[in-house]
Amino acid sequence: MLRMLDGFRFRRGDSVIHRLDPRIKGLYAIVMMVAAMLYSEFYAMVFLALLPIPLVFLARVRKEWLRSLKGSAFFASFIFLINLITGYLYAGLVLTSETIFYSLSMTLRFIILMESFSLFFLTTIPDDLSLALEKIGIPHDFCFAFTSAIRFVPDLALEIQSIMDAQKSRGLELEKGSFMERVRNYIPILVPMLIRSFQRSLELAEAMESRAYGAQKKRTSLYELKMTRSDYIALGLILLFLFTIVSLRFFIPPS
Amino acid sequence: MIKVENVYYSYPNGFEALKGVSLEIHKGEFVTIMGENGAGKTTLVKLFNGLLKPSKGVVTVDGIRTVDASVATLARKVGFVFQNPDHQLFCETVKEEVAFALRNMGFQKDVIEKRVEWALNLLDIAKYREASPFTLSGGERKRVALASVLAFDPDYLILDEPTIGQDYSQKERLRHLVLQLNQQGKTIIIVTHDVEFVAECKPRIILMSKGKILAQGPAKEVLPKADILSRASLLMPQITQLFQMLSDLGLPGNVLDEYEAWEVLKGLGGIRLA
C-alpha cells in the first residue's frame, strides 16, 4: 500500500508539464476533481479517467504514474465492492446492470482523483510547490514545514529501518504473537522514533536560527514563480474545459 | 565460524552494495572491517545476523545458512551494537534496557537479574541502574547499548563505528574491553574507519571499497599499503607515514605505533645522543 505513495514523489524531469507553473498544475488537479464530482455517468467517468493519459506521456512519468495506480488498486476494489453490495441490497437483493455501472463509476471517480493529483505531485518540485503556496498567501512557516516534511521522508524511512534492525538484533520479533502482543512489540520502535524526531527537530531549529531564520518578515527568494506563455495557454485550456463541463451539466442534468 | 561465499547484495532500490564478497571469520578472531563511507561495510555485517539475506551467494554462521534461520535465532549468537544508541533506547530504566534482549530470548528471571548486574558492572554503569537512559550523556548511552548486547553473551560481537564522537580515554576503555572480551574467547568484529584506533588494536583487517574486498590480512600487512588505503579513503597511521618517509635510512615501513617506533629507533645504531 505504501507503493501508492511512490506515485506521488517528485521525479526530476524537463518536460513541458514539469516546466508549468505549479499553480496551473494544481488548478488542473482541482478542476479534474470538480469534473469527477459533477458527473457520475459511466461513459463520462471513463472519458475523464483517460484524459490525463496523453499528459502522462508528455511528462514522461508513465512508470511512476502506473505504480501509483497499482498501489491504489486495493482502495479502488474496496470502493467497488462497497458500492456493489450497497446497490445490491438497495435494489432488493438483485444485481442490476445499473448497480454495476454505478459502482464502476464510483471506482473511476476515485481513480480520477488519484491520477490527477499523482500527475501534479510527480511533476512539481516540492520547493516550487512551497513557493506557489507562499504566492497564494500561505505564511512561510507553513510552507517551510511542508517542504521539510518532504525533504526528511527518505531520512525518516532509513531511520525507522535502522531502529527496527537494532531491536530485531535484540531478539524482538515483530511478526509473532497475539494481536495485543504485536501492538506492544511496536513500542520499542515507536519510542526511539519519537525521540529521534524530537532530537532532529531541535537540531534543525538550531541550524535554522544560526542561518538567520526570522531576520526579515519578508523573505526574498532565489527563484521566483513567473507565469510564462505556456502557463497562460494551459490556463486557458483548463478554464475552457471547466466552462465546457459545467455548461454541459446544465444541458444534460444528472439522470 | 562465519563464512561468506561469493555474496552479492542489492538493495530494493537497485543499488548493488556487495559485489562478490568472500571471507571467513573464525571463532575467537579479532577482525576490523574498514573502508570509505558507502563501501558496503555495514551491509556486510548485517548479513552476519540475518538482518539482510544475500541476493546471491551464501552466508553461514556456525554451519547454519542465514537464509534458513530467523534474525531472532541468529541474534542469540551474533550480537550487534549499532552506531547510534538512540536507535535502541526506549525503556524507563537502564536496568530494563539491558534486560530487554534477555527477556526476548527467553532467559529465566534469576538469570536475567544476574546477567544484567554483570553487564552493568562490566561497563561501569551500575550506578545508573534505576536512571532513565535518556538522562545520560552520549558516551554513557553508548555503554548502555553495549551492555544490553553483552548481557546475552553472544559468541560473536559486532560493533558498528563505535569510536565516532568518542574522546581518547573513551576509546582506550573500549579498546581494553574489546581485547579483554577477545581474550575470553569472543569473536570481535568492528566496523570502523578510525585508523589510529585500529593501529593500536592490531586486529586482522578486511579492507573494502565499492562493494568489494580490496585486501585482507594482519594490521601490520594492510595498514602500510598507502595506495590501497587511499582507494578506501583512508590514511596510514601517523607513525607508519613517518617511517615510510625514512625508508632511505633503512627503516622498516610497517611500524604502526610509537612503542614499536621507539624500539626500532633505539636499535638503529648511530643516533646522536644528547
Added chain:
Amino acid sequence: MPHVEVKNLSYSYGEGEEKVLKDISFEISRGEFVLLTGPSGCGKTTLCRCFNGLIPHFYGGKMDGEVSVAGLRVLDHQIHEMATVVGFVFQNPENQLFALTVERDVAFGLENLGLPKEEISKRVNWALKIVGMEGFRFAAPFELSGGQQQRVAIASVLAMQPEVIVLDEPTSFLDPATALNIFQILKRLNEDLRMTIILVEHRLELASAFIDRILLMNEGSIVLDGDPRSILSQEESRLLGIGIPKVVRLFKMLRKEGFPLESFPLTPSEGAMAIRRLVKGYDQG
C-alpha cells in the same frame, strides 16, 4: 580590538543547576585558526554555542559574563543578527540541510536576510565554487555523501559572508581522507579570506597541522591555551585523556631519553625531518 572576546563567562542550563562553564576568559584575534578541544563533557559544545547566540537566546539558562564576536555583544543581539557575522557548522551533516537541492540550501540564509535575487545568485555561485560543489547544484541532500553534505553546509554558512566560522566536530561521521579535505578547505578560508575559525575536534592527528592555537578545556574551564606544539607536548594534556597525535608521543619518548629537540613535530613529515637531523652523519646544510 579582539575579534572574539570572552570575559568571565559562566553558564548553567537552568536555575540551580551545576555550572557547565566556569568563569572563562580569553581573546581571539582576527584571522586566527583556533582548535577547541577537551575530554567529553568538558563544555566545548556549550562554549561554541555562546559565540553565535544559541546560548542564551535559544537554550535559555543563566549566562554571566561577557561574550562579544566581531564587535557585537551576544547578549544584546538576536541570533539572526549574530548570524551576519558568525556562521555555525554542526556535527551532523543531515540535519543542517533543509532544502531539496544544494543550491537552495546555500541560498537559504541569504533568503532569510532578504537579499535581492541577483545578490543571492552571485553569492551562491561563489560559495559553491570555494568548496568545490558547483557540479552538485541540483543534487538533493540524500544523494550526497557525508563529506559532500558537510561541504554544502560550509558553503551555506560561507554565503552569508561571516567574519567568524564556528564548527562543532564537523568531521565526526567522515572517513579520514574526507576529514582531511574539510580541514584543507577551512585552512583556505582562513588564509585566503582571513576568516577567524573556531574548530571543535577530537581528531587531533588530522587537525593539528592546520591550526594556530589550541584552547584545551576540562570540566567547564580553560586549562591550557597556546600554540599546538607546546600544548600537545605537555604532560597535563596527556593526563586529560585527549588524543595526542602519535608523532608527538613518539618525540616525547625520544626527548625523555635525552634526544635534543628544538620543537615538537606535529606531522609525519615534520617528524621525518627531525629524525634525519638526529641521525649521525646526516648533513643538514
